[in-house]
Amino acid sequence: MSLFDWFANRRKADPLSQDQQEREIADGLWTKCDACGVLAYTKDLQANQMVCLECGHHMRVFSDDRIAQLADPGSWVPLDEGVQPVDPLGFKDRKSYRDRLKEAQKKSGLSDAVQTGLARLDGQPCVLAIMDFRFMGGSMGSVVGEKITRAIEQATRDGVGAIVLCASGGARMQEGMLSLMQMAKISGALDRHREAGYLYIPVLTHPTTGGVTASFAMLGDLILAEPKALIGFAGRRVIEQTLREKLPDNFQTAEYLQQYGFVDAIVPRTQLKRTLAQLLRMHQKPKVDGAIAPQDTPQGTPAALPQG
């Protein structure tokens, strides 16, 4: 079949019948945008990092997609993959925490709700932590706290910037107070990173709420967010219940937070890698033995000064 025939056949098949549409969505061949409802060929959508080609809506992506989208090919070196969750409280609600963990691990292929690693972004080295909403709503328990803390400590040791992509419903209730204390632990590591003079950028993606918002999500030297991401401290329903009034539609969106001064820039996913790489580059320390010290150059010529 020639390429022309293929196109011709495809056109004949358009528009897809309802049946076929549903079948192909189920197959994953086509993906329907949650916002505008337009169908897109999944491969095209993936090439556009799951941002709707029609309306620009940012569909959910997970940590593996993020690594592929951000890290230069071959640059990703995972850290602390062996850190595994336990059930310190013997917690059981309608299901046991152990079962919930097993389910989440099976569903996601991850050990817990964050992946951390060394990466290069357009050549810029950094430490990257990516939270994964698939795993129990990206909730923060001991493993998330430990892995992010270690990642930041690694960045401080290596003298590189730390980037955390946040996606979390907040602290993980099944680990009780151990989860809450991870907020403090990570904040402490960030304080040392900051004091050492290195950059930290959280990227707030949909959703970033609760204990994550009240700790490392808001502690960036610079704070970026994805368009329309839900970002907030208290849940919208909680606030609606206490106040008994409807809240504005854009309440707790990235745009709303920027309006109130808590977000530096809203960056579309397709621009995120370039933007992060640019910011890392702009914060590089000037090389001491390079341009700055003319007395070091042979014959004492200030070679690095601009001429004329």
Add this chain to the structure above:
Amino acid sequence: MCAASRKNQLLDFEKPLVDLEERIERIRQLATENGVDVTDQLQHLEARAAQLREEVYSSLSSVQRLQIARHPRRPSTLDYIQAMSDEWFELHGDRRGGDDPALVGGLATLDGRSVVILGHQKGRDTKDNVLRNFGMASPGGYRKALRLMEHANRFRMPIVTFIDTPGAWAGVEAEQLGQGEAIAYNLQQMFRFEVPILCTVIGEGGSGGALGIGVGDCLMMFEHSVYTVASPEACASILWRDAAKAGQAAAALKITSWDLKELGILDRLLPEPLGGAHKNPLEAARTLKQAILENLSELDRLSPAELRERRYQKFRRIGAFTEVPVAAEG
């Protein structure tokens, strides 16, 4: 306070005890009025009451402790400050346009030593609670706390915080003013201060709103206080999809002082007068003051750098996980 309203504030499990105490009192009165000697019977009854009291308070469930922790007559931050300090000078305002009555603080002297004390402030009654927003601080409250802690750090005064909040205030304005940012910034800055920081949960330690003034060198809790990642009510409605399961959630979340001691989060448990701090606030205040002074004399021996390192390591250790070797990539 009249007997009727006192009775209203009784917790369910206290009722048999109070009934017995009232019976003893009636017998005593009748005996005096009629000139009868009932010393033996009274002794017997009083011994029974003491035994009952021991039994009741040594086998409290998590949800019963939660009730004591939230008791309307439980001593508040300002009560403890009044009872403990030689001098007290309250400071106001976050210097950003507000003064949150739900988070109070100021300068105090304890046995002649200057300290900065700050804490969540609940109200005594409904009217007071409306003013104090039930101890739920706004972003301005956390920023006021930070301002006072920075002051303490500058003048080399220890920082003493009292935690007693259902949680940080959840409202539209709180979100607009950056509730998350205000708490987060405190968490970070509290690692930086070079003076001792002592944090005590005096009642209810509710989530991030508690932690926002809770990063220190020593975490103390009164026996019947609770400290929780999410309120048992919220946890029940999320995980059990039924807010009525709050009792189960309270037990599962491990929120009591004993639980937290076991988890390695609590450094020092402060015993309360039998029946709870509200039965004898002055005794509770003495216990608290003594614990604070003892801790300070220990922490005084550390240099600022040692203090900060120790504080970092204290939180660095918290967490429960295992670590398995990772197969090297082929």
